[in-house]
Amino acid sequence: MQTALPNRSIICIDMKCFYASCIALIEGLDVMQIPIAVIANFNQPGSVVLAASPPMKERFKIKTGNRLFEIPKHPDIRLFEPKMDFFLDMSVAITKLIMQYVPREAIHVYSVDECFVDLTGTEKLWGAPEVTAKAIQQAIFEQFHIPSSIGMGPNMLIAKLALDLAAKSSGFAKWTYDDIPTKLWSIHPLSEMWGIGKQMEKNLNAMGIFTVGGLAHANLEDLEARFGVMGNQLYYHAWGIDYSTFGEPLVKGQISYGKGQMLMRDYRTSAEILVVILEMCEDIAKRARMANHAGRTISLGLSYSHKAMSKGFYRSKTVELPTNDTLTIYAVCKELLAQHFLGEPARQLSIRLSNIESERSIQLNLFDSTKDKRQQLALTMDAIRNKFGATSLLRAVSYTSAGTAIQRKRLVGGHLA
Template sequence: MIDYSKFPNKQIACIDMMSFYASCMASLHNLDVRTVPIAVVGNLQHKGSIVLAASPPMKKQFRVKTGTRLYEIPHHPEIRLFEPKMSYFLEISMTITRILHKYVPAEAIHVYSVDESFIDLTGTEKLWGNPEQTVKEIQHEIFETLNLPSTAGMGPNMLMAKLALDLEAKKTGFAKWSFEDVQTKLWPVSPLSEMWGIGRQTEKTLNNIGLFTVGDLANAELSRLEKKFGIMGNQLYHHAWGIDLSEMGIPILEGQVSYGKSQILMRDYNTVAEVRAVLLEMCEDVARRIREVSKAGRTMTLGIGYSKNAFGGGFQRSRTIGEATNDTMKIYKVCKELLNEFHEGKPVRQVSLSITKLEDEHSMQLSLFDNKKWQVRKLGETMDEIRARYGSKAILRAVSLTDAGTAIKRSELVGGHKG
């Protein structure tokens, strides 16, 4: 058993805007997101464009949800379709943060995403009274000010607040979990990927060793989990007991363990050459982000999703190289090998790329047989600086000028969508 008295027991809330993009568009057009079927679509000019957000009535009445294609949305007079206005969404997000600042100082707020924030109300009782009631007052103020409904979870730490939000509050509007709720509310959760922080691949690995519920994970031998997953095994075990030592402002899963990019293409890419073009652009982008934090990676994972016109499907394959790299062309070479080996000749509609097994850049060895490594690294750094100063279109690879390239069009977007 865990002695919870040894761990912090705070008053932390996780506040999430309900169907944020759809709610923003509803507010802009004086509609009620709770009663009007609304979908925010990436591009209304392309029938294959996807739904980025849908209001509750849209999901319930018409079974339209995030990821649905535009051509799959039924023609109905009550349905309202909008394109995203990312600059407006960001403006609303900042307004929400300013509202939170009225209740707590900046260091007690962690903006987790554009529509979700953590807030630490520990010690505010003398100012605002009961923290639970304060959260509800914040939700009320956001709704009265911006016409945005929200849900909120509360807990003794960031993890428990997030779990209360995801597993209960999104159905009820508000939920507060304590350590006493772990065994009755958290342990029955299954499949394991329903728990925040556990992905499909980790779930599969846990299932393979006989763990199917959060309770199974909590009652597993810690040494066994650490042997299988390393430090992540220790974290999984303690999370299953509702324990999280993250400080406000630090991600719950400390340290980014991967860098990646995913892109749904606006049309079917029918040839490998076309896919290679967009893949090189993605390698360039991910490599730049890794270089910015002085990291290098050894495992590249390529995901390919086939077009629905080819009955869907796809693959995801990884390859680990002997020496960590942040060189665009070395990353591209590995991804190109994976594409050549596993692509089945079907038209492609989605491409994803991630790099894991990260290490500090200074650990990269200088090879006796590659005397250009340092020059290549400096070249990459120079290109990064030019793009940072003059914009992402200031310097491009030739593939971006072809019909298959997407970098130029995407550079005009905010958050991947129209501003």
């Protein structure tokens, strides 16, 4: 069976505490010796820690996800706000360094601090793939003073698993298909495996599946009946099988358009929350239109402040006709908010347009005479924003105290540029 499976030399490179390492480079500090934390916003006591250096984690038990108010007052600790434009420049520079070893099409940038590289066929140039992987790792450290971890495998999935489950502690790990039963199947809880979230873990636990090995030996028909195509993917991923190629998502068929936003203060009323929701819908709809896509399923997530008694909600609604119209998406989000908002202070929002189809599948509606005009108006607004900037044309609500679009103009990736 294995002869028919992908068997390439794929590595997954993760830059250790990337943001902290970049800040250390700017400030002339040693990221491996100085306790450093990168904070999203100094003005918010509840602001999240975006990155922490190894000494910060070891000495003070502060890691990514902690809050500013949890950091102890200590003279050795150095705190910094993010410089997202510099972080992105560094990410691009690292990609260019890797291009000295492989062509651009052999690199798949997964995030600002993580990428996949296909080393297949480079043996005649650089030697064994393991040697080349470690040479790239050393080059990144020598040029940028950024430590990294590398997982290696015959496909993207196994490379990622080797990274997450072994290389992040050892620096380098190579897995093969033969390693899956001994190194992956014992993993529990299930959410420790890449691609399985907490909610999916609960669903699988309800089926009596508690380890990756249990998932690998579950009944495939039962998984597909319960989770559809995702059940099929989970089953084969538990065996280390992945046919993804560079330039497409690791989990096929999961294209969607989403946006998440941490609010800089508590939003206590539906009216205030709807202002931000409208701004977010505008962005999501524009991205879908630019890709000539439309979606049927609209999801709204809301997390309450830590002061609230409730945990929040994430709900979805599927509409009959695919859409990329801002106000249509907004109307669904408004309906979901009215149904599930409990009136407690909100601190985080997320919206997603999924169940994606080609824009050509949007049907004419004889009972909606303004649909074509709205579509043309939306495309005109998109063109203006593309040419003159995202805030060159805003809805009036963005100029109210609840609006965030103007304030977020100077942010990159949600953080200070």
